[in-house]
Amino acid sequence: MSEYDIIVIGSGPGGYIAAIRARQLGFKTAIVEKEENLGGICLNWGCIPTKSLLGKSEIYRLIKESEKSGIKAKEVSFDIKLIVKYSRDAVGKLSGGVAYLMKKNDIKVYKGFGKLVGNNTIKVVGDKGEQEISSKHIILATGVRARNLPGIEVDGDLVWNAQHAMTPDKLPKSLLIIGSGAIGIEFASFYSTFGVDVTIIEKQETILPLEDEDISNLAQEIFTKQGIKIYTNNSVKAFIKNKDSIKVQLSSGESKEFDRVIVAVGVQANTENIGLENTKIKLNSSGFIETNEWYETNEPSVYAIGDVAGPPCLAHKASHEAVICVERIAGKNVHALKKECIPNCTYSHPQIASIGFTEKQAIKNGHDIKIGRFYSNFNGKSIVLDETEGLVKTVIDKKTGELLGAHMIGAEVTELISNFVLVKQLEGTNFDIKSTIFPHPTISEMIHESVLAADGESLNS
Incomplete structure (x- = not known):
């Protein structure tokens, strides 16, 4: 039986990052993945391919709308099969990149379905039959799958x-x-x-x-x-x-x-048939694995990170949890994840991004708040890009100036939200944002103006 310091079940953005950080810290590490390609749902059937598809639709939209700004393109068309192929090719490159990282970091990859059998042991069932591997620590990163609706069977056809x-x-x-x-x-x-x-x-x-x-x-x-x-x-x-x-x-x-x-x-956790019945691990009322702030389950030396450990089900949250979990195992002085600092992004047209409390949540949590709003049609860069439908809204504590939440819709807001993420992570205030010089002309100036607007000081609306 092969023995390891850390074994990770699942190679998504939580699993493979946990494995890499474990090796960086000197742990003998293995990862178990039931699918042929590494990277999990996010890379293979989620974040990456959808953004590729949306990126191509954005190009098509811009070409179709370009004539009103003086750019004429005749007989614009698209080939959906080639668009899909491009997205799948991008997935293949990135999945291969994860495989390269496993090899580079000397992480053993077991292809097969991993199941806990007790005593820090995992049974892996794959093409090569069954084998058992053991580890001092086991990290579950098995993710989630799409939830179905009763009476509506997903058949892949209609x-x-x-x-x-x-x-x-x-x-x-x-x-x-x-x-x-x-x-x-x-x-x-x-x-x-x-x-x-x-x-x-x-x-x-x-x-x-x-x-x-x-x-x-x-x-x-x-x-x-x-x-x-x-x-x-x-x-x-x-x-x-x-x-x-x-x-x-x-x-x-x-x-x-x-x-x-x-x-x-929505989604449901992948907890079936992974051997939880052989452990003391508990599920919450929504079917996710219960953990403490260090991702420890009720079973000694078994941890759960990422989507399987509960919402928000986001790749960047899973990766961050992976690092916290492994560093805690290594005895490092780590800080627990602050869920209010996790950004959400939707890559539609226009894009949508947010962090922290909504206005209603801030009031419900007892904050005396002030609200700042700044619309895209007052922003110079948005106007020249013809992206004038948008809003940046900030929720600020009146007493302390704390940024409680930020909510955005418009061009490139999935990139801009990181400005607010840094402010929250550094426990910044409205004064910090108001005192910051934002370059002109940029869409990011809307961040500045929104916070100014909360005090009735907006300079461009």
């Missing part, structure tokens, strides 16, 4: 999950997306840009229900103007598959027919 939606052979004429979180909104943006008639159904009062209400409302207004049909406070009451279409009856009473349906209603 009804898709995210994986099917990333690899279409051809585009449908009409598409229903059930769920308006980041995944649903990104697919709506992608397909709508290429001319598909897109409808979104959301059971909550607003789309993007985790975002600040001002951002959600503005996003809905913009998406509606783009031609996306949105039905909030609604759900699927009846679902009938025909030969080449699906007839859907909404809870509001309306009946509609679509060529394809994407189910994007």
Whole structure:
């Protein structure tokens, strides 16, 4: 039996980063992965391929809209198969990069399904049969998968999950997306840009229900103007598959027919068949593995990081947890992750990004707040780029000046949000942002103006 200091089950952005950090700290390390390609869902079927698809749709949109600014392009067209191929090729390069990092860092990779069998031992079942490996410490990074809806079977033909939606052979004429979180909104943006008639159904009062209400409302207004049909406070009451279409009856009473349906209603943890019954590990009411702030489970020397340990289910959160977990094992002086410092990003057009409390959450948590808003149509760079539909909203504590939250919609806000991330991580205040010199002309000036606006000091609106 092979013995290690640390074994990681799962090679996603939590798992492979945990393995690399472990080797950097001198631990004999192995990683177990059931899929052929390393990198997990994020790299192979999530963050990376979707951003590739959205990037190509953005190019197409810019070309189509260029004539009004004096750039004329004739007979603009696209090939969806080549667009999909480009995204899969990008995935292949990055997955190969993870494999290279494993080899470079002398991390043993076991291809197969890993299962806890007790006594710090893992049984790996793969193409080469079964083998057992043991370790002083085991880190579970098994991730999540798409959640299904009762009565709506994902078949890969008429009804898709995210994986099917990333690899279409051809585009449908009409598409229903059930769920308006980041995944649903990104697919709506992608397909709508290429001319598909897109409808979104959301059971909550607003789309993007985790975002600040001002951002959600503005996003809905913009998406509606783009031609996306949105039905909030609604759900699927009846679902009938025909030969080449699906007839859907909404809870509001309306009946509609679509060529394809994407189910994007969240995720569930991959905890089945990994041997939890052989341990003291507990799941919470939502089915995620319970841990403390150092990712220790109830089973001694077994840890859980990333999506399987609970939301927010984000790659950057998983990677950060991986480093904290391994450094804690190594006895280093580490700080626990602050969830209020985790940014959220949606890569639609326009982009959406946020960090910290929404306005309602800040009030609910007892803060006396002031709000700053600055709209893109007052920003010089946004105007020259013809990206004038956007907003930066800041939530600030009146007494201390603490930045409680920041919420953005507009061009490149998934890049701009890092400014606010740094402010929160460094426990900065509105004074720090107001005293910062932002370069002109940039979209980032909206950050400055939004904070100034909270005190009625905006200079450009």
